[in-house]
Amino acid sequence: MPSPHAPPPTPRLARRTTGVLTSLLLSAGLVLTPTSAVHADPLERPNPPVISSTDYPECTTESCEAAGGTGVAGTFVLQAMDDDVVAFDHGWSGPPINRVPAVNGTATLELTPPGYGGWSLYARAVDADGNVSSTVYYSFVVDRLSPPVAGWDLESGPHSVPLANIVPNGPALVPGGETGWAADARLIGVDTADLDGAGHFTAGTGVVDTTRSFSVAAWVNLSDKSTDGNVIGVDGENMSALYVGYLAALDRWVLGVPHTDTQRHRWSYAIAPEAVTVGQWTHLTASVDRETDTASLYVNGELSAQTALPEAWAATGEFRVGNALYRGELTAHWNGRLAAVRVYDRALIAEDIVRGRDDNRPLMWPALTGHWNFDNDCCGEAIDLSGWDRWLALHNGTSFDVGHDWSGYGMVFDGVDDYAATAGQVLRTDNSFTLSAWARVDADTDFGVLGIEGAEQSAISVDYDA
Template structure:
């Protein structure tokens, strides 16, 4: 209905009024039944209990100024036909609220279950009412209350039947879930440690399939609950199953064959024929299970081949190897497999104008990442997963680049190491070393990738600093001792022969930081030194120490550990009082005044009290990062990218570092439990440093 405006004469500044207009008819799209969209057709909304119904109601903006002064209430009606065929009706009037506000009605508890209930609403501004939401082009909302939960679902699996061991890690399996209840619309599921999710049948009451990729060996179970259309949830069904270890590779060559060999023996699969440009007996990556590798000269005869395919490249597969390039300025192939006129995949190094990168190609898909370095060992793994349709590259156990959707070519040709077929000729020959090649016909899961690329840290030295003889403190495994300078002494804790609280003549002796003793430095010249650098700072290394400062406000920087070069320290760990922080300082070059990378942990000086701080430096050459840990923890401020380091040749220093004026930054405080390793310790192993024991290195 349209109202006629009444113009009222007024003084300047007086608001103009208009005749009241009725509220607008509520729109179906602005109505909800228990927070679900209004259902108006033959299929009502199903709810688990008497619902809350909601309507957004509007009064015309022309009624008043300002707009927010428009107030409107809702008049709700719900009706149904009972078992006797008699219509039942319930009504409710809400309080007035601002126009455009949602109005709600909690329906009474006597609304019956398993009965179609209709409802509508109209707006009332206190003077006029709107049309019902069901009138004209509108419609009544309809719902049914379902107070019965669905029955527990049933789980079956062909690949992983209940209470049976089956293959295995890296092999997908299907779990079919079904429920006897006809109104189930979803199944909520979860495996131990994940994944968790929801699957939906094609039609209510139907079965649904959950796909799962086992990540670990041993017992596992799937828990599933059925959800019906009202949102009611069944009790849980649990399907126990057991997963075997992942299938062995379909082909495996260590390439550790004796010098002079003309083929590579296979751990699994067939032997690989070697071209004359292959030399066996090459160096192996340190701290791995490999003892030797094959060196390829980069020429046409620098290859190994099986003369037959080893894996179906149209299905899930993975190929991996340890590699060390002798050059990075050209594209080179580590592994490939022939098709009739090219290759199904290549794993190797791709040279571009922007620089070299590791690469895995599969059909038109190309994944690249990581930076190859001449003479540096790297573990590569390329994976194609038909389940996801994606190709993925791993470099040193970590995903590199961006996984790409792939449509692989079917390969019927020979498997190649060190070259790739392009057209009618082989090219992209590898120059460098290759070892530990494995080819799998399944997914190699993340934990397995990490293990394949793992380089076991090696203990180098540990000084517990419990005793000193003739100015030296011994290394735990009869290695070179630390030599103590003047001003450096070993403090011994109480020997337990008396108790000061009980014996007035018993001297009070402070406890040692760790164990029975520690090194005390006077801050004036006292320090200790090893016979050499102990760690190779140009390669991955880890070193830990426990330190306690004697002063609450040190007068200047104090260094606890350093390895010097000719002009500066390859690294040093110091306390910087101006920043109240422990710092790791790494110069970029062995030059006076060379730029420095500095990472730090904020920590107030302890002033000779407490148990001190456990510090650790971990340099990982594989991912070019260096981290400073404080009491077992690190953070973004204590981590830096370090693309290249240099080899410090001087002896490990405890309690001092190099300055522009020579040795200085002498530490005033206590030092204990110095532990050094070749290789990068894991974060878990770092937490064990400085506790009087060695980490598990697992």
């Protein structure tokens, strides 16, 4: 029993009692006037928040369905369980450190998950006294970005079949008109599709839905700038749903979208700012984003031009490569080489083209044309691991010894006349290319590491200059 001289007991209120009370009479004799404020214990931690999202549903013991996608933002709501919460910390790992204010006990966040697969959003509540709750997490699964829905290499070599679809059971390309093949046009040892303005390819109907987001891409090499040349089109009754290729009147790469499938219509154009160079391989990507109604033209992986899109219309006819349907007639026949046509059922961005996302390789993934690690040698030669059988022959006493990481082998040269070389050409030096190797200097003297021979001199040499 308390002493008659002791102060009355301190009233204890639940954490959620933080507002102004209009009246309250306690049996201990303490009366709070209408202007009295009652706050939670400053040493008591708030309850953790509740996290929710309709864009990325939470995994449960019963289900865990993937949603969204890499690069796709979602709305996440943090809801306080106490009235005096003034902020939240959140992040993709714990402890979360990104602080945002709470408005009426809530914070609505637009967040983009870092990648595909399983992720957790971590969060904690912060009250007016600076107390921080324990951390909670919200687990969900980000859907993997879809690979191409169709693709044709248009090249014959050890790694490709020219007209076959890279997607199992997908339609093959069917040649029409005068189609030809050019040897060593892009890759040494490969025949590449070569059209002279009279040929084309088709793949039937239903390849892509033009009323939704989609993208198409290809490597192109223009031979003649005197006429228009279309790379990829999808037919309606009168028009192709898109035109991606060369427009002679402007001397530019363009992405054109007709507003309607009629004889008379308007166009939306994305026009590249730079003139086109004949005989130069260029990568073109046309991305149609129906969430933003925007069409984007990428040239060699860089965003070159964009345009607003009209309302979509369904092109249910042929998917074609090398020409376009214009007012019911086939026109804009391509004059040049074509390779690596790809079709996606989503809008692509630059990262898809030059870096790749999820498990998808970038569209501009370089072709490996030679690879020698010297762990496997036979008969005085180093085996080529690239699949092209371009073995390196060792000359004048070149030998093998321990490699750069002590787990394999490397070649040893005497600095006088030792060298190793392939029997023939490995790549074209008039296209982009890269050479790389590990090298170690054993003597302070000039020497060459890598080189590609021309008729009179090396097209490139990687050297050590003492």
